Amino acid sequence: MEKFVDRVKIFVKGGKGGDGAVAFLREKYRPKGGPAGGDGGKGGDVILVATSSKHTLLDFKYKKHYIAQNGEPGKGKKMHGKDGEDLIIYVPVGTVVKDAQTGEVICDLVKEGQKCIVAKGGKGGRGNARFATPTNQAPTYAEKGQKGEERWIILELKLIADVGLVGFPNAGKSTLLSRLTRAKPKIADYPFTTLSPNLGVMELDWERRLVIADIPGLIEDAHKGAGLGHEFLRHIERTKFLAHVIDVSDFREREPVQAFEAINRELELYSPKLAQKPQIVVANKIDALSDRSLLSELEKYFKEKGYEFYAVSALTGEGIEELKEGLWKKYEEIRDKESAQVT
Ligand SMILES: Nc1nc2c(ncn2[C@@H]2O[C@H](COP(=O)(O)OP(=O)(O)OP(=O)(O)O)[C@@H](O)[C@H]2O)c(=O)[nH]1
Ligand SMILES: [Mg+2]
Known part of the structure; x- marks a missing residue:
């Protein structure tokens, strides 16, 4: 980088x-x-x-x-x-x-x-x-x-990234980065568009800034070399937490949950320490979800598991402001906890 x-x-x-x-x-x-x-x-x-x-x-x-x-x-x-x-x-x-x-x-x-x-x-x-x-x-x-x-x-x-975006290829991680920051990563409707990490600085105001890393998409068996492998995960090893991006455009049944679990299995296989980092869930592409009632079920599912949940459209900007505040809140929470441990 x-x-x-x-x-x-x-x-x-x-x-x-x-x-x-x-x-x-x-x-x-x-x-x-x-x-x-x-x-x-x-x-x-x-x-x-x-x-x-x-x-x-x-x-x-x-x-x-x-x-x-x-x-x-x-x-x-x-x-x-x-x-x-x-x-x-x-x-x-x-x-x-x-x-x-x-x-x-x-x-x-x-x-x-x-x-x-x-x-x-x-x-x-x-x-x-x-x-x-x-x-x-x-x-x-x-x-x-x-x-x-x-x-x-x-x-x-x-620059050390504070937040890492993880998720399947095509979930919209790079689009999200371009929404949250001034970064201009390559975006395309095919998997593995991102080949190396992109960083951007999210600025809520002068004092509240976060460095966000967008990395290539992970897939099942990345640890065996599938897709682009998982070597690039080292770029997010020093982040404070992960924003796990899931694609919720017209999904069926438990697809987003399965995707979420598959990614977490790969994180675990790369490094249990990375897998233990706090995560928040970002359900992306809600503009392309016709049945929004499915969203509240998902939200309920993740919240019960203890995850903060944000529904957004990186394309239209819907929900982005809430996500920005949420990212900052999470960051502060972890930072304060860490400094309390130090002193
Ligand atoms: N409808 C809709 N499409 C989106 C949204 N966000 C991203 N996309 C589209 O999804 C496709 C993939 O977006 P990317 O941002 O490149 O996805 P990525 O997760 O970075 O993909 P990789 O780099 O391949 O891992 C592009 O065609 C985007 O335009 C969204 O909120 N709504
Ligand atoms: Mg990308």
Whole structure:
């Protein structure tokens, strides 16, 4: 899935340390008091933090320079300057950070909340109060603050799909992807149209985005190599859940249920772990179902089994908004559960 690698180059610089101060105590009855210059504050660091609420590196296409705050200089009466504030930059989970010059990997941000200091702030200089010795009780010099580290770094993001679309060939997975996202996958009325995975980003609004993967159709005996086999299932192994697409255009008896079960058997044979991922059921092509009462029976069947059920037409758009909200709700539910386990 090469084309989904996002890559940007940015400049990061830690804040400069504050200079140490040269000062002396001035008291009423001690015109020549001791040295009292305080230390400079430390410069702020530039820190990357991984967050799952970002999915792209788009922000960095516009803003390229990131410089943390300088430390404040020391003051008289041995007062130290304030440290500069760290500059926190949020990047999507899955971002690999490299030094632009050497190509060396600085860090691999794979977990929510993981941090990486990419440019340290400079140390503050010591004030003259620190340099008093028995032989020099009134030093007139102080240290300068050190410069912050600076460098160009490369951020690389391999998009990881949050949701995987599974189902038989021709169920309408690619059509659905094109409805939910701006992706333009190939769609056709013959099986095995999709040969390699397509990704798209579903955006409900600025903050609610999901990466959806559309993969080739599975068929019975895929594990024995039937159809396109099942190797491509590795592309959805890291998703949070699966949206199982079933074709409900003029069906008879238990056809959609049988299709659903057949796909799940193949998932199980590929990887029990994948088969255990949460699933929601998407009954597609309701525009081509003349007897809609069949739909409520299906809905009842799946809901009794504990599945959320959405009836849609990827062709006309019917039910799509509800599905979008449902996908987001499911995603949030799983994400919250996962982060509760982590902490
Ligand atoms: N009537 C109707 N046709 C649909 C709907 N969704 C998809 N189709 C049609 O079903 C056929 C298959 O659609 P695709 O999106 O290519 O199906 P797919 O599941 O991606 O198929 P593979 O890539 O081969 O696994 C196309 O002719 C679509 O136009 C729908 O909601 N209603
Ligand atoms: Mg397809």
